[in-house]
Amino acid sequence: MEQGKDMGDLFREAFKDFERKPSPKVWNNIENTIKTPLYRKFNFSKPMNLIIGSAIIVSIMEILYLVQPNKQQVNTQLQIKNTEVAENKKQNIITNEENTVVSSPKIINKSQKAANINTNNDLKINIPKENTTKRQNIKDLIAQADNDQIIYENQKKQNSANTAALAKTNTAIINKSNNDNQNTIKNNTVISKNNPVTEISFSPDQTICKGDKIKLSVNGGVSYLWSTGEKTQYILVNPTSSIDYSVIATDENGNRKTGLISVTVSNCNAPYIPNAFSPNSDGQSDIFKVYANDISKFEMVIVSRSGQVVYTSKNINEGWDGNMKGKQAPEGVYLYTIKYTNELNKEQIITGHVTLIR
Amino acid sequence: MISEAEIISGCVKGDKRAQKALYDKYSAKMFGVCIRYFRSRDEAEDALQEGFIKVFNNIDKFRNEGSFDGWIRRIIVNTALNYYKSNLKHYYSVDYQEIEENVEDTKLNFDNFSVEFLLSIIQSLPEGYRLIFNLYEIEGYNHKEIGEMLGISINTSKSQLMKSKIHLQKKLNKKII
Numbered sequence: 001m002e003q004g005k006d007m008g009d010l011f012r013e014a015f016k017d018f019e020r021k022p023s024p025k026v027w028n029n030i031e032n033t034i035k036t037p038l039y040r041k042f043n044f045s046k047p048m049n050l051i052i053g054s055a056i057i058v059s060i061m062e063i064l065y066l067v068q069p070n071k072q073q074v075n076t077q078l079q080i081k082n083t084e085v086a087e088n089k090k091q092n093i094i095t096n097e098e099n100t101v102v103s104s105p106k107i108i109n110k111s112q113k114a115a116n117i118n119t120n121n122d123l124k125i126n127i128p129k130e131n132t133t134k135r136q137n138i139k140d141l142i143a144q145a146d147n148d149q150i151i152y153e154n155q156k157k158q159n160s161a162n163t164a165a166l167a168k169t170n171t172a173i174i175n176k177s178n179n180d181n182q183n184t185i186k187n188n189t190v191i192s193k194n195n196p197v198t199e200i201s202f203s204p205d206q207t208i209c210k211g212d213k214i215k216l217s218v219n220g221g222v223s224y225l226w227s228t229g230e231k232t233q234y235i236l237v238n239p240t241s242s243i244d245y246s247v248i249a250t251d252e253n254g255n256r257k258t259g260l261i262s263v264t265v266s267n268c269n270a271p272y273i274p275n276a277f278s279p280n281s282d283g284q285s286d287i288f289k290v291y292a293n294d295i296s297k298f299e300m301v302i303v304s305r306s307g308q309v310v311y312t313s314k315n316i317n318e319g320w321d322g323n324m325k326g327k328q329a330p331e332g333v334y335l336y337t338i339k340y341t342n343e344l345n346k347e348q349i350i351t352g353h354v355t356l357i358r
Numbered sequence: 359m360i361s362e363a364e365i366i367s368g369c370v371k372g373d374k375r376a377q378k379a380l381y382d383k384y385s386a387k388m389f390g391v392c393i394r395y396f397r398s399r400d401e402a403e404d405a406l407q408e409g410f411i412k413v414f415n416n417i418d419k420f421r422n423e424g425s426f427d428g429w430i431r432r433i434i435v436n437t438a439l440n441y442y443k444s445n446l447k448h449y450y451s452v453d454y455q456e457i458e459e460n461v462e463d464t465k466l467n468f469d470n471f472s473v474e475f476l477l478s479i480i481q482s483l484p485e486g487y488r489l490i491f492n493l494y495e496i497e498g499y500n501h502k503e504i505g506e507m508l509g510i511s512i513n514t515s516k517s518q519l520m521k522s523k524i525h526l527q528k529k530l531n532k533k534i535i
Contacts, residue, residue, distance in 0.1 A: 008494075014476050015394065019390045020390045020393055021385070030411055031374075031378075199415065
């Protein structure tokens with residue numbers, strides 16, 4: 001095969017340094033698809049990276065731990081606020097009692113109790129035991145109540161001053177912790193940017209013949225949800241009309257990517273190939289031929305069972321009349337190979353057998 | 359000018375500039391490979407794109423055992439073959455067609471042919487022939503390797519190569535006449 005060898009050399013030489021520039025969109029697509037996974041940036045097999053990696057983990061845990069007490073501080077402040085409100089309420093009660101000129105010692109007792117609670121027993125009030133109905137006693141009591149009020153007021157002022165001071169400190173702490181939080185969030189964002197965004201790609205748009213099945217798939221990702229409701233990586237569809245399928249793919253980090261795959265259904269007509277013919281000139285099925293529309297580059301080869309070629313044709317309108325080299329071919333089974341290009345410009349090969357009956 | 363080793367180590371780290379440098383260096387060459395396997399430019403570009411994504415994702419697996427050029431080319435060729443995988447069995451199922459064909463014995467003056475013309479006749483080959491011709495004659499794989507790559511027997515690979523050459527010969531003859 002000297003000739004063949006020459007031809008191989010010719011092509012090999014010609015294509016040795018053959019280059020062709022792809023269109024710019026190819027790089028754009030590649031650039032959008034490739035992301036640098038974290039595990040590659042931090043290759044844990046290298047000891048230095050392992051140290052850095054564990055340092056990061058430890059610091060994240062620390063930050064998380066620090067955030068907890070801050071929450072408690074916020075709670076404390078809230079409690080302080082609530083106490084303040086409660087104190088105000090109690091103060092109102094006392095004031096009201098004063099205005100209405102309290103006549104019942106019970107109420108005074110009550111207010112006294114309240115005052116006692118709120119001022120941590122710092123108030124010195126003589127609790128009247130008897131003669132509480134006497135006007136003087138009442139007067140005294142009122143005076144005492146006034147006095148209490150002043151003491152109470154002072155106490156309160158002091159309290160609120162303390163509260164304010166406390167609140168200030170808390171705010172400072174909270175502000176600080178907020179900063180920490182922000183840092184944490186910032187860190188998290190940085191980390192999630194570096195998280196391995198696994199490349200997810202989808203089957204390209206498809207064109208199929210009516211009745212054909214087609215497999216649509218997602219490359220990458222761990223969970224999937226198709227518009228058909230299926231949750232598998234691949235789906236097999238046989239739409240009867242053109243339709244778009246969408247799929248939401250999620251990778252191991254929860255990143256989602258939605259894909260849209262259009263399937264165009266074309267009305268390809270499958271050729272009709274009879275499985276028997278009878279070349280006896282009765283006008284019925286005398287010729288074996290293929291019936292088809294919208295096909296091109298038709299080629300048919302018919303061979304006998306012994307492998308002898310009995311008929312070849314490149315014209316779809318012609319068929320075999322059952323004769324071989326001018327003689328009638330014997331009855332029996334013959335094999336055919338039909339090659340054609342369908343309307344989607346796809347080469348199709350059909351092989352089968354036909355029975356010759358006389 | 360950064361060296362190839364620097365580009366590769368940059369790509370392993372995921373450095374964007376290194377990735378672009380790698381693409382710029384090899385894309386035209388690899389597209390030249392891809393385009394021999396497909397009739398349309400679009401299909402070839404799809405395969406190139408997918409091939410390069412594989413290259414970038416697996417570049418850390420490249421061990422300096424062979425040339426980087428060879429490594430990347432193997433990935434590109436395999437990606438191109440993947441496009442045909444589902445149809446492969448149809449391409450090679452018919453063995454008794456063109457039984458009576460013979461190789462003609464005319465000596466050809468090959469200098470007359472432009473690469474563009476040669477590319478066009480490779481692209482015009484039926485898929486099955488095109489794959490084997492490319493793999494054997496241009497990429498330089500042997501029949502055993504091709505058999506494994508395409509899941510066919512060594513003999514099928516041999517006979518298909520013969521047939522692909524007959525096809526090409528006819529086209530070349532036509533051009534001369």
